[in-house]
Amino acid sequence: MVFCGSFWYMHRFNVTGINGDFLARLAGRASFLGCIQDGPQNMILRFFCCSETPKPKQDKEKTTILTNQNMKPLNDYGWNEDWDRAAKEALQSIQRDKRLVPARIVAQFSKQYRIVTPDGEMTAAVTGKYEYEAASKSDFPAVGDWVMVEPLQGEPRAVIHQLLPRKSAFSRREAGSVPDEQVIAANIDTVFIVNALNKDFNIRKIERYLIAVWESGAQPVVLLTKADLCDSPESHAALVEAAAPGVPVHAVSSLLDQGKEQLQGYLTPGTTVAVTGSSGAGKSTLLNWLSGQDVQRVQSIREEDARGRHTTTHRELFVLPGGAIMVDTPGMRELQLWESEDGWEAAFADISSLAxxxxxxxxxxxxxxxxxVQEALQAGTLDADRYAxxxxxxxxxxxxxxxxxxxxxxxxxxSKKPGGKHAARSRNAHAGSYFELMDE
Incomplete structure (x- = not known):
């Protein structure tokens, strides 16, 4: 069902008292964009329609009671008492005639998700109401999020009703003229910032990632991969340590099977670790190495500049043999920062202390x-490039x-214009969706 770009014409219809909320409900999953008066009794109404989400079949079963037994399949994905408590609180605010269960987002493909529930893995999409009420893209689920879903009877699918409060969110600014937040991974404990010890080694780039990670609420760890390509990995690690006070730095090599034991302290059962960095830094290779098997496809880098090719095209969550959960993410040519004032202060705490x-x-x-600050620069105790x-x-x-x-x-x-509140909400939450739906 697609109404994108269409105009609905109402002739001799009493439009008194009609507002955007009523029209959106009238059109199902359409969002009201505005209206144009055409004579005293005629009005042209314009709608923006989200893709139809199948309505789950209703049953008489009340909301699922969360117990240790029926949550057992989620334990491998980080389910614990805190999430159990958050899910029970969420159930109190949702309609009681639905069979809702918690689930974790394990992969994201545009508007489609793969989730793990007490009944196993299945695909999912948000409800039309959820999509309509989302104020921005960051309100939508991301990999690592915990959500409340309603499984469809007899189908390996579910609809997402609610997002449980996040304990952390690793984000960046999404490309485009309108500022918006893109959540890369949610509910993570540690972020491995991966930088290869080849021509792509860049301390300034590591500093940018540190800003975003500190802002996320997770703990940063810098991994210098491909140590077998470097004659002095220890000296490179020392340079990073100087630029990242208090942040653990480890040089590792999957080719030589060196450094794995240094990472075990971050990979305890139930903890979630995200891996981020530039294309070709060795993120997917790191995941395969720690998994003990090839769970992600890898490609060689360009020899002339050591730049990687985009191999990982979506974010996905994997459970490692030791019980830790790892999120692999696509490589980023450049990390655009998003509202990272606190992270900036933390990443440059030494300069803030001088100031x-x-x-x-x-x-x-x-x-x-x-x-x-100038005295430290002149004395050589503050690196000029770091200050720049x-x-x-x-x-x-x-x-x-x-x-x-x-x-x-x-x-x-x-928002002060007729229907403007709903039009702005739809454009912000679904930038680009208008034309995508027209092509369906």
């Missing part, structure tokens, strides 16, 4: 007397904040 020692509280760290990256990311985040404020003002103006 606090300046004579003037509003010191710009340029030519002011008593500037502790500090200022670069500071300007980037400030620019992003201004764009976000401008976007918020535009949304407020749009």
């Amino acid at each position: 606090a020692q300046c004579r003037f509280h509003d010191c710009r760290h340029e030519k002011e007397d008593g500037c502790a 990256n500090y200022r670069k990311t500071e300007r980037e985040l400030a620019h992003q904040a201004r764009k976000e404020q401008a976007n918020t003002r535009r949304q407020k103006k749009q």
Whole structure:
């Protein structure tokens, strides 16, 4: 069912009192975009329609009671008392005539998901109501999320009704003119920042990833892969440690089977670890190495510049033999930061500490007397390139904040127009979906 770009014409129909909410309900899963008056009794109505989600068959069974027994299949995916408590709280706010069970998102393919439930793995999609009410893309489930779903009777499918509160979210700014958050992985305990010890080795790039990871609420760990290609992996590790105070740094080689024992402390049963980094850094190879089998396809890098080819095309969650859960993610040419002020402070805590020692509280760290930052630069105790990256990311985040404020003002103006609230919501939550649906 597709109404995208269509106009519905209502002739001699009393439109008094009709609003966007009523029209959206009237059109099923359509979102009201606006109306145009055409004479005293005629009105043209425009709808944006989301793809139809099959309605689950209703049964008389009440909401599932969560017990240790029927949650057993989820234990391998990180189910614990905290999530049990969150699921029970969610059940209190959802219709009691539905058979809802918790599930974890293990893979994402655009608007389709693969989930694991107490009944095993199945595919899933969000309900039309969920899609309509989502204010932004970050409101949609991501790999690692826990959700409440309703399995369809007699089918290996389910519909997603609610997202359980996240304990962490590793995000980046999505490409495009309108600022929006893209959640790469959710509910993660540790993030392995992977950087290869070849021509692609870049400390400044590692610093950017550290900002995003600190902001996520997870703990960062830097893995320097392909140590067999480097004559002095220890010296490279020391350079990273200087740029990442307090962050564990490990040089490993899957080819030589070196360094695996250093990682076991992060891979305890039930913990979730995300792997991120540039294409060709060895993320999928790392996953295969830790799994003891080829669970992900890998490709060789380009010899001329050590750049990788996009092998992993979607985010997916895997359970390792030791009981840890690992999320493999596609490589990123560049990590665009998203609202990462706290992460920026944490990643450059040493510079922030120096700035606090300046004579003037509003010191710009340029030519002011008593500037502790400039004194450290002149003494050589603060790396000039690190400080330059500090200022670069500071300007980037400030620019992003201004764009976000401008976007918020535009949304407020749009919400004052007839149907504008619903139009803005649909455009923000489903950027690009309008044309995708027209092609269906």
